Every structure is written in C-alpha cells, then in structure tokens.
Amino acid sequence: MPTERLRRLGRGIRTALGSRLARRQVRLVLIVALGVGWLLSALQIAVDYRAYRDSLTTQLDQLVTTTLSTAAAAAWQLDGQLARVVCEGLTAHPAIDGCVLRLPGPLSLGETRVEPATTWLPLSDGLFGGRQRRELPLRHEGPKAIGRLALDLNPASAVNDFSRRVLTHLLTGTLRALVLALVLFAVFHVLTLRPITRLSRFLSDADPGAAGVELTRPARHRHDDEIRSLETATLGLMQTVSRQMADLKAAKRDLEHTNRHLEDRIRARTRELEQAMRVMRDRAYTDPLTGLANRRAFFEAAADYLARWRRDGEAFAVVLADLDEFKAINDRLGHDLGDRALQAVADGWRRTCRQDDCIARFGGEEFIGLFRVDDRDQAREVAERLRREVAALRLEDLPWSLTVSLGVALVGPGDEAIDGLVTRADQALYRAKRGGRNRVEDDAAG
Numbered sequence: 377m378p379t380e381r382l383r384r385l386g387r388g389i390r391t392a393l394g395s396r397l398a399r400r401q402v403r404l405v406l407i408v409a410l411g412v413g414w415l416l417s418a419l420q421i422a423v424d425y426r427a428y429r430d431s432l433t434t435q436l437d438q439l440v441t442t443t444l445s446t447a448a449a450a451a452w453q454l455d456g457q458l459a460r461v462v463c464e465g466l467t468a469h470p471a472i473d474g475c476v477l478r479l480p481g482p483l484s485l486g487e488t489r490v491e492p493a494t495t496w497l498p499l500s501d502g503l504f505g506g507r508q509r510r511e512l513p514l515r516h517e518g519p520k521a522i523g524r525l526a527l528d529l530n531p532a533s534a535v536n537d538f539s540r541r542v543l544t545h546l547l548t549g550t551l552r553a554l555v556l557a558l559v560l561f562a563v564f565h566v567l568t569l570r571p572i573t574r575l576s577r578f579l580s581d582a583d584p585g586a587a588g589v590e591l592t593r594p595a596r597h598r599h600d601d602e603i604r605s606l607e608t609a610t611l612g613l614m615q616t617v618s619r620q621m622a623d624l625k626a627a628k629r630d631l632e633h634t635n636r637h638l639e640d641r642i643r644a645r646t647r648e649l650e651q652a653m654r655v656m657r658d659r660a661y662t663d664p665l666t667g668l669a670n671r672r673a674f675f676e677a678a679a680d681y682l683a684r685w686r687r688d689g690e691a692f693a694v695v696l697a698d699l700d701e702f703k704a705i706n707d708r709l710g711h712d713l714g715d716r717a718l719q720a721v722a723d724g725w726r727r728t729c730r731q732d733d734c735i736a737r738f739g740g741e742e743f744i745g746l747f748r749v750d751d752r753d754q755a756r757e758v759a760e761r762l763r764r765e766v767a768a769l770r771l772e773d774l775p776w777s778l779t780v781s782l783g784v785a786l787v788g789p790g791d792e793a794i795d796g797l798v799t800r801a802d803q804a805l806y807r808a809k810r811g812g813r814n815r816v817e818d819d820a821a822g
C-alpha cells in the first residue's frame with residue numbers, strides 16, 4: 377500500500393512539474409521565499425551584530441577593570457612575576473594578543489605576546505574597529521600614574537566567530553525559505569494547479585462528438601470560485617457543442633437519405649428516358665403500318681453494306697419490289713384491305729428473311745431489300761423467293777391472288793453510292809412491270 381501511495385505521489389509530482397504553469401509558480405515562489413528568507417536573515421544578522429559587538433566590549437571592559445587594580449599593585453611593588461601573571465591572564469582573552477605593563481620611562485615590568493589571530497574575511501576591520509592599542513594609566517592611592525598597561529586588541533577571532541554566526545543565519549534563512557517555498561507551492565498546487573490540470577485533461581479527453589456519451593462535471597473541485605465557474609461554463613459549452621453535433625449528424629443522415637432517394641429517382645427517371653428514347657428511335661426508323669424498317673433505316677443500313685463491300689468485298693444486292701395492281705385493291709375492296717395486304721406481305725417477308733438481311737418499306741406499296749449474296753444468280757433467287765412468298769399469300773376478303781414485281785441490282789466495282797444501285801433496281805423493276813408483272817428482272821439486261 378505505501379509503495380502504491382509513493383508511486384501515486386511520484387506521478388503527481390511529475391505531472392505537477394511537467395506543467396509549464398507549475399514551473400513558473402516554482403520559480404516565482406522560490407524567488408519570493410528566498411527574498412523574504414534572506415531579508416529576515418539580514419535583519420537577524422544586523423541585530424546579532426549589535427548584540428555581539430556590545431557583549432564583546434562589555435566583556436573586555438569588565439576584564440580590564442577587574443585586572444587593573446592587580447596590575448597597579450604589581451607596578452607599585454615592582455613585582456615582575458605578578459605583572460607577567462596579569463599579562464598572561466589578559467592575553468588569554470581571544471581579542472587581546474599583546475600586553476605590556478610599563479613603568480614610567482622606557483622600563484617594562486612584564487610583557488606577554490601571543491600568536492596574533494587572523495581572519496579570512498576581507499574588509500573585516502570595519503566590523504569591530506580593526507587592530508587597536510589601548511593604554512590605561514595605573515594609579516596607587518593618588519591621582520598620579522605609577523605606570524601604564526598597554527593592551528594590543530585584535531578583533532580577528534571575534535570576526536571569525538561572528539562570520540560563523542552569519543553563515544548559520546544565512547543557512548537557516550535559506551532553509552526556512554525553501555520550506556516556505558514548498559508550502560506555498562503545495563498550496564498553489566492544491567488550490568489552482570491541480571483543478572486546472574484536471575480540467576484541461578478532461579477537455580483533451582472529452583469527445584463531444586461521440587454518440588451516447590454523457591458529459592459530466594470533470595473534477596472534484598470543492599471550492600465555489602472562478603475555477604468552479606470555469607468548469608461549469610466549459611461543461612455547458614461542451615454540452616451545447618455535443619447537442620449541435622448530434623443535430624448536425626441527424627441532419628447529415630437525413631440529407632444522405634434524401635440524396636439516396638433522389639439518386640433512386642434520378643436512376644428511375646434515366647431508365648424511363650432511355651426507354652422513351654429507344655421507343656422514339658424505333659419510331660424514327662420504323663414504318664408504323666408494317667413494323668418494317670423505313671426509308672431512313674434503309675439508307676443507313678445501305679451505307680454499312682456499301683462500306684463492308686469496299687472494305688471486305690462482301691457483295692450484296694438491292695431488291696426493289698412493287699405490288700402489282702395495288703390500286704385496284706384500294707379502289708374496289710377498300711383502303712383497309714389494302715393496308716392489311718401490305719401488313720401481310722411485310723409479315724411474310726419478315727419471317728422468311730435472314731437476320732442480316734434488311735427489308736424496308738420504301739413508300740406506298742413499294743418495298744426495298746438489302747441481301748448479302750455471292751452473285752447475280754443468287755440475288756435473283758432471293759427475289760424469286762420473295763415473289764413466290766407473295767404469290768402464295770391468301771388474304772381473307774381478297775378474291776384474287778396478290779402478286780409483286782421485283783427489280784434486282786447487284787453491287788459492282790463502280791458503285792460509290794447507294795443511289796446508283798437503287799436507280800438500277802428501279803429500272804429493272806420498271807422492266808418487270810413492262811414485261812407483264814409478277815416477275816423478277818435484274819440490272820444485267822439494263
């Protein structure tokens with residue numbers, strides 16, 4: 377359990393220090409805390425300096441005062457040993473490194489010097505006044521001086537001592553500052569950084585477009601402050617966005633459905649149009665009475681026959697047929713019967729013709745056909761078959777047999793256009809009519 381807690385703490389610290397806001401806060405808190413800590417240390421050092429200096433002065437004064445009468449006794453009795461004891465006692469103090477008990481004149485009764493203390497601190501003279509010599513008159517029961525006590529004062533050891541105290545003050549000040557910084561950062565972290573980080577993580581993870589996801593308040597922020605307002609406002613905004621995205625998705629679905637429906641209708645309409653175009657095209661190329669190809673269809677097919685003849689040498693014949701004495705049917709038996717006769721002829725020929733033959737109604741009671749043949753005899757044979765077909769027809773209400781005259785023209789090397797072939801077939805037909813009808817003539821004789 378403690379391991380898990382430690383791991384969580386480590387994660388929290390990493391997250392906190394990973395944040396730029398946290399790094400800025402750490403910097404700011406450190407600067408403020410160190411500033412405050414060092415300022416307090418400086419104040420403490422100043423107060424301590426005054427106290428230390430006063431205590432040193434008092435100490436020295438007391439030492440000198442208590443020793444002065446003994447020194448005067450030594451001078452009065454000219455007791456060199458006592459004088460030395462006095463000097464040794466005085467130089468035992470760390471701030472005194474030299475002591476001389478002088479008699480009037482150049483004589484000295486006792487003298488002691490110790491190794492002078494040194495200090496590493498530069499400009500330390502200003503702190504405790506530097507090295508000084510203090511001379512104190514020695515008196516015995518009267519105002520007249522019987523000698524002098526000369527003391528060499530050296531504040532170096534006091535400076536060293538004080539500098540150690542300064543260092544301690546600075547270190548404790550810095551430590552205090554660091555603790556303060558830590559506390560301030562923890563407070564900032566709990567109050568602002570952690571809820572903001574949670575909110576920003578929530579915003580990065582939240583997907584307002586995901587269907588069926590309920591957006592709930594992200595963080596457990598207990599305080600009713602600006603962060604709570606920010607959370608509430610953000611949540612409201614995301615809920616609005618989520619609703620609008622759902623509306624947009626629904627609208628997109630409707631649009632797609634409408635598009636599909638429209639596409640279906642367009643496809644159906646296109647099919648109808650294609651069908652209508654096929655019907656119109658059939659009508660444009662079909663004779664309405666007989667259902668055969670009409671003149672236009674004949675000439676288009678004839679162009680193909682002619683092209684294949686020129687390209688591949690596939691020979692063909694044009695057969696022009698004209699029903700005999702047709703006017704008599706109309707005149708005597710009625711136009712309707714004439715129509716039926718035309719339809720019967722067309723049906724008969726359609727049945728007997730091959731797939732790649734082409735028979736068209738050329739106009740009135742005239743028909744024209746295109747037939748793939750090898751030679752003129754074959755062409756005549758085709759025309760004969762057509763003639764026999766008509767002759768064999770039996771039509772109700774028609775008391776006599778229907779006959780047809782046919783003119784045949786075979787394509788030849790000089791044929792550049794279909795018109796020449798049609799003209800030759802027409803001339804052959806004319807000869808068939810002249811020759812007594814119900815017969816076949818070809819363009820060889822012409």
Ligand SMILES: Nc1nc2c(ncn2[C@@H]2O[C@H](COP(=O)(O)OP(=O)(O)OP(=O)(O)O)[C@@H](O)[C@H]2O)c(=O)[nH]1
Nearest residue numbers: 698699700701702703704706711712714715740741
């Ligand atoms: N019923 C009917 N008659 C048509 C149609 N087209 C043309 N005719 C008739 O066909 C007849 C053709 O007569 P003609 O050109 O004199 O020829 P014919 O009577 O067949 O005489 P020959 O061709 O010389 O044997 C006319 O009476 C036209 O009215 C049609 O679509 N229906």
